[in-house]
Amino acid sequence: MRPLLPSAAGFPLLLAIVGCNQPSAADNAAPADKASTAAPEAAKPAADGAIPADAKRIEIAVVDEGFSPSTLDLKKGETVVLRFNRTTKSGCLNAIEIPDLGVKKELPLNTPVEVAITPQKEGKMTLQCWMAMVKATINVT
Numbered sequence: 001m002r003p004l005l006p007s008a009a010g011f012p013l014l015l016a017i018v019g020c021n022q023p024s025a026a027d028n029a030a031p032a033d034k035a036s037t038a039a040p041e042a043a044k045p046a047a048d049g050a051i052p053a054d055a056k057r058i059e060i061a062v063v064d065e066g067f068s069p070s071t072l073d074l075k076k077g078e079t080v081v082l083r084f085n086r087t088t089k090s091g092c093l094n095a096i097e098i099p100d101l102g103v104k105k106e107l108p109l110n111t112p113v114e115v116a117i118t119p120q121k122e123g124k125m126t127l128q129c130w131m132a133m134v135k136a137t138i139n140v141t
């Protein structure tokens with residue numbers, strides 16, 4: 001049981017160091033034996049950014065008129081990938097939020113941005129611009 005503790009405690013710290021300050025962490029901070037155990041972990045994509053390859057994708061155009069489509073029908077517990085493509089220059093829509101899911105995402109112009117969500121609660125949620133002026137409805141059943 002002893003080996004579990006140091007690695008469990010050290011892992012998040014190492015990740016934080018590597019994430020914020022990769023060169024100096026590798027050169028100065030990490031002793032050689034720690035660096036070698038950390039390497040395989042660092043090679044993996046971040047868990048919170050992982051998008052299942054087989055997830056359903058929904059294309060959402062972000063245009064002058066708002067979101068298209070402006071209503072999304074999703075299933076509770078099912079992961080879907082919302083793929084936004086903003087083609088309007090409106091600064092109003094340069095970032096979106098889904099407050100009920102804690103989602104906030106910037107939308108660079110003409111650059112598709114994917115957001116994976118897994119609604120856990122039935123009902124209506126709102127997808128909106130960061131100013132909460134432009135809205136779309138997410139129905140979860």
Ligand SMILES: [Cu+2]
Pocket residue numbers: 091092093129130131132133134
């Ligand atoms: Cu707005």
